[in-house]
Amino acid sequence: MFPWLDHSGRFSTFKLMVFVAILIPGCVVLWPVLFHEGVSLPIKDAIHGTGDWAIRMLLISLAITPLRRVTKFTRVVLVRRMVGLAAMGYALCHLLLYFIDQSFDVSRIATEILVRIYLTIGFVAVMGLVVLGVTSTNGMMRRLGRNWGRLHKASYGIAVLGILHFFMQSKLDVTEATLMAGFYLWLMLSRFASKMNWKMKSPVTLLGLAVAAALGTAAIEYAWFAIATGVPPLVVLQANLQWMYPLRPAWDVLIIGLLITAFPLVKQLWGKIGPQSANMRVGRARAASRQT
Template sequence: MVTGTQASSISGYLPWTERNGRFSSLKFIAFAATLAPGLYLVFGLLTNTLGPKPVTIALHETGDWAIRFLFLSLLITPLRRIAAWNRLVNIRRMLGLAAAAYALLHLGLYVVDQAFDLSKIASEIVLRFYLTIGFVALVGLMALGVTSTDGAIRRMGQNWHRLHKLTYGIAILAAFHFFLQSKSDVTEATLMAGFYVALMLYRAAQKRGFNLASPVVLAVIAALAGLATAGIEYLWYALATGIPAERVLAANLDFRYSIRPAWWVFGTGMAFAGLPVLRMISGRFRQVLPRFSSART
């Protein structure tokens, strides 16, 4: 028979509950969001709706989602300061574990795609540079994942913080792997690289004492990150492909066909810059509304 105390302890370990066992809508939404891509791929594999090469599609999708969730986990710290929403920190671990889980699934699907030929897989990882980088990033994510428990944090102390600072290096490896694997179409890889630059600018601004609640500071970061994204895309095409990099750079000013990654990074940064403004307007509205109601009464 389970006592009330035991039930509370068990519920405290559920992904959608707080440490005290109370239901958290934020954690529930985040947990559902981390499961959704995997469930979609499972459904596609079972119903044969992923195309002629379903395993290959699932392989690429799991890798993409591993990087996306990794970058989202890095976004939590600056975003909670920008939005003044400290509860966001409660889902950072979940997002990081999701990144590790999708990366491990990515490797598993690669094994399936290679018909479980482990000797060939090992040689490919050693000989192919982009696979070597991806594997190193995966090992790093696994190390971070197994040390993400409360017990590991207590035992490791300051060493835990030193270890988990490797997340930024792992993100660089993951983004580079994304570029190398994407070959000529590096649109999303460029987007991820641009977001990484923005994350590093937020971190640098905070270390230098800049206020991340300032719309001006955030707008400057958005502009710098957008320009850096265009520069990264130019350098990739100039150094790694035979495609004229000048045309790619000029395409940033041509909106007839698509919006380039630099503009998406800049627009996202400007949306973050608008959050403090919205918070200020909301605060003033809450101050004025009681006075207005009192005056009408």
């Protein structure tokens, strides 16, 4: 019942910290709506903000398993359900704020959702998150059995719908939508690597994922501008191949991928030179001296 308790009912500092971290973006986004702190269009800004965080939370929840394989930090699995429910919560706030912006005119809202394809896609994504949220309890896991895992694999498709909705409502400035697509691509590539039984802690595997995801991100942005806008896509592609500030999404994805690649190497190096390793070496030296 309480998000700061682990499965055995004991207090978990880690879960409490994650719970607070999940709430902070919502407080920041909704504060202007409640108090109108000099924001000209607080509802519009909050609609976009909650939608952005819904996608971010969904991607974070999907990233927990591959990051656990890379970092061996098993406790992170404890917050996967919490983060997934946060994605649903932000998505519902996103939808509720849209209703408020439309003055709860249900007929108008229904017409807009049916007529505007990007709203249709977004609405389907929100309903999908609600279904996953309702069936995320231990009781539903027992009732659905093996079907529970099949159902919750729909989260990957829901993420695609959410990112597509992000692209369509962003119009020309698709920088963050492209970034989300790049992170999603890394997640899918890591899933493929796991199915192929590639070692997720191998620097070669992680480096390959980083480069492939970065190139795929550049390709996604190129394709979007080529298909959906009047902006010359070659200009966008050239920008992706240049080191410039602010960085293009492909470079951001590459940098994050390289940091993930470096983590096992740093952890291995720290294991050799860290304090615990030094103490072990001292202990072995003392034991050897006593034997002699």
